[in-house]
Amino acid sequence: MSNAQGRPTSIGDSSKHHKPTFTGNRGLQMEEPLIFEYGRPEVSGVDLAEPEPFKMRLNGLHRQEAIGLPGLSEPEAMRHYVRLSQKNYSIDAGLYPLGSCTMKHNPRLNEAMARLPGFADVHPLQPLQSVQGALELIQDLSHWLMALTGMAAVALSPKAGAHGEACGMMAIKAAIAARGEAETRKIVLVPESAHGTNPATAALIGFTVRAVPAGPDGIVSTKAVADLLGPDVAAIMLTNPNTCGLFEREIIEIAQKVHEAGAYFYCDGANFNALVGKVRPGDLGVDAMHINLHKTFSTPHGGGGPGAGPVVLSQRLAAFAPVPFVRADSDGLHLVEDARGTQAFGRMTAFHGQMGMFVRALSYILSHGADGLQQACEDAVLNANYIKACLSDVMSMPFGERHCLHEVLFDDEWLKGTGLTTLDFAKAMIDEGYHPMTVYFPLVVHGAMLIEPTETESLASLNLFIATLRDLAFAAKNGEQDRFISAPHYAPRRRLDETGAARNPVLRWSPPKALTGERV
Numbered sequence: 001m002s003n004a005q006g007r008p009t010s011i012g013d014s015s016k017h018h019k020p021t022f023t024g025n026r027g028l029q030m031e032e033p034l035i036f037e038y039g040r041p042e043v044s045g046v047d048l049a050e051p052e053p054f055k056m057r058l059n060g061l062h063r064q065e066a067i068g069l070p071g072l073s074e075p076e077a078m079r080h081y082v083r084l085s086q087k088n089y090s091i092d093a094g095l096y097p098l099g100s101c102t103m104k105h106n107p108r109l110n111e112a113m114a115r116l117p118g119f120a121d122v123h124p125l126q127p128l129q130s131v132q133g134a135l136e137l138i139q140d141l142s143h144w145l146m147a148l149t150g151m152a153a154v155a156l157s158p159k160a161g162a163h164g165e166a167c168g169m170m171a172i173k174a175a176i177a178a179r180g181e182a183e184t185r186k187i188v189l190v191p192e193s194a195h196g197t198n199p200a201t202a203a204l205i206g207f208t209v210r211a212v213p214a215g216p217d218g219i220v221s222t223k224a225v226a227d228l229l230g231p232d233v234a235a236i237m238l239t240n241p242n243t244c245g246l247f248e249r250e251i252i253e254i255a256q257k258v259h260e261a262g263a264y265f266y267c268d269g270a271n272f273n274a275l276v277g278k279v280r281p282g283d284l285g286v287d288a289m290h291i292n293l294h295k296t297f298s299t300p301h302g303g304g305g306p307g308a309g310p311v312v313l314s315q316r317l318a319a320f321a322p323v324p325f326v327r328a329d330s331d332g333l334h335l336v337e338d339a340r341g342t343q344a345f346g347r348m349t350a351f352h353g354q355m356g357m358f359v360r361a362l363s364y365i366l367s368h369g370a371d372g373l374q375q376a377c378e379d380a381v382l383n384a385n386y387i388k389a390c391l392s393d394v395m396s397m398p399f400g401e402r403h404c405l406h407e408v409l410f411d412d413e414w415l416k417g418t419g420l421t422t423l424d425f426a427k428a429m430i431d432e433g434y435h436p437m438t439v440y441f442p443l444v445v446h447g448a449m450l451i452e453p454t455e456t457e458s459l460a461s462l463n464l465f466i467a468t469l470r471d472l473a474f475a476a477k478n479g480e481q482d483r484f485i486s487a488p489h490y491a492p493r494r495r496l497d498e499t500g501a502a503r504n505p506v507l508r509w510s511p512p513k514a515l516t517g518e519r520v
């Protein structure tokens with residue numbers, strides 16, 4: 001936050017240990033105003049010639065006021081964006097233990113491959129004969145994804161996990177409509193522990209969501225599902241491994257019951273990194289599952305994109321996959337773009353999906369090979385269990401008696417009597433230079449702390465992380481409240497009004513009159 005002159009307000013003057021500085025900067029931690037506060041409308045980074053005299057032909061509809069865009073010199077613009085970029089915490093900067101999100105290292109080999117001009121510079125409207133290599137890459141990636149999951153088809157175009165959920169559920173909806181049951185099968189079963197995108201997807205596609213209660217052991221029981229099944233149920237959306245980091249042990253029986261009831265089995269495969277090379281979802285009875293390339297296959301998580309969430313489909317759903325898809329003919333590879341004459345439900349994206357992500361994911365797969373993928377999966381599970389074992393004497397776990405898979409779930413039982421919450425603990429981690437773990441999710445566990453180290457952390461890195469959490473846990477139990485209550489002390493901002501930001505978001509900056517005079 002800063003005022004109109006670009007001077008930081010007191011929100012930035014955070015540390016009780018230090019006097020506020022004149023600039024508001026703290027060492028190399030720079031305050032950064034909005035570009036609108038920083039730029040001046042009369043400044044331009046480029047010199048434009050005065051236009052020749054001309055006659056306006058917009059019939060009086062042209063803009064009457066100054067547009068008020070901020071102008072900056074080239075070095076000012078450069079510094080603004082570089083400073084903003086440095087405010088991001090990223091997997092390239094440190095350990096990012098965000099459970100369920102799988103923040104693993106993005107190998108630089110993938111980046112080098114994605115920058116090859118033959119991949120980086122292709123245009124989606126290029127003649128097919130000139131992009132045969134790109135189509136072959138799409139086919140190879142499809143082959144790997146189908147082989148690793150044991151499924152019959154894959155739709156590559158969805159652009160995120162949640163988009164993939166929509167794709168899979170639309171295929172299910174199309175299959176149900178083709179059976180003439182569109183009017184009767186309207187219910188989708190979603191366990192209470194599911195990621196919020198699952199019920200949101202089902203509702204968006206027009207289904208009614210019915211919650212499946214989680215059992216005391218953190219998994220969904222066949223009985224709980226069977227009790228809710230009936231001729232009105234279209235599908236179940238089940239996450240495996242689930243968001244408690246546990247393998248759904250009854251998944252095969254659940255799939256059988258779901259199929260017997262005439263419904264489809266959607267699996268949320270966001271956590272496929274804990275299964276790849278070990279279990280094929282197709283063998284479990286799954287009909288549709290999205291894969292987050294940015295989780296399992298190490299493509300970068302961007303600020304909202306570009307992501308990729310391919311969906312694998314069983315034989316029962318394959319025909320309903322959206323266009324486009326690649327087909328091999330005697331004269332080369334073709335893209336089937338026209339849904340007419342097929343059972344495809346339509347298309348998910350304007351073009352073919354995120355080519356750059358396909359290249360990165362295939363690079364990751366090929367550089368690991370089948371055995372390497374299996375090893376990565378085993379190491380991810382080993383690392384999570386190592387953290388579990390090293391913290392089990394100081395932090396409480398709801399399902400501690402079972403080994404976890406790729407992530408370990410703690411609750412806030414161990415904070416009882418300290419006056420501190422999960423949030424306080426997470427904020428204190430920021431002072432120690434760690435991005436907090438996932439907190440308060442899954443909802444089925446009180447004060448949840450979900451830690452996913454991934455396979456890419458070294459033993460030394462894990463040990464430092466564990467030592468830090470142990471130190472914080474002892475401090476919490478020894479009444480060192482100051483370390484927590486007002487944390488983070490060293491971050492650019494301290495506790496934010498997150499509820500206010502969600503309920504009354506200020507999405508538009510309006511210029512103070514002093515900046516633009518009467519023109520606004």
Ligand SMILES: *Cc1c(COP(=O)(O)O)cnc(C)c1O
Nearest residue numbers: 100160161162195197268270292
């Ligand atoms: C990440 C995640 C999603 C959503 O994936 P996006 O790519 O973020 O849209 C869905 N379900 C689970 C369990 C996840 O972890």
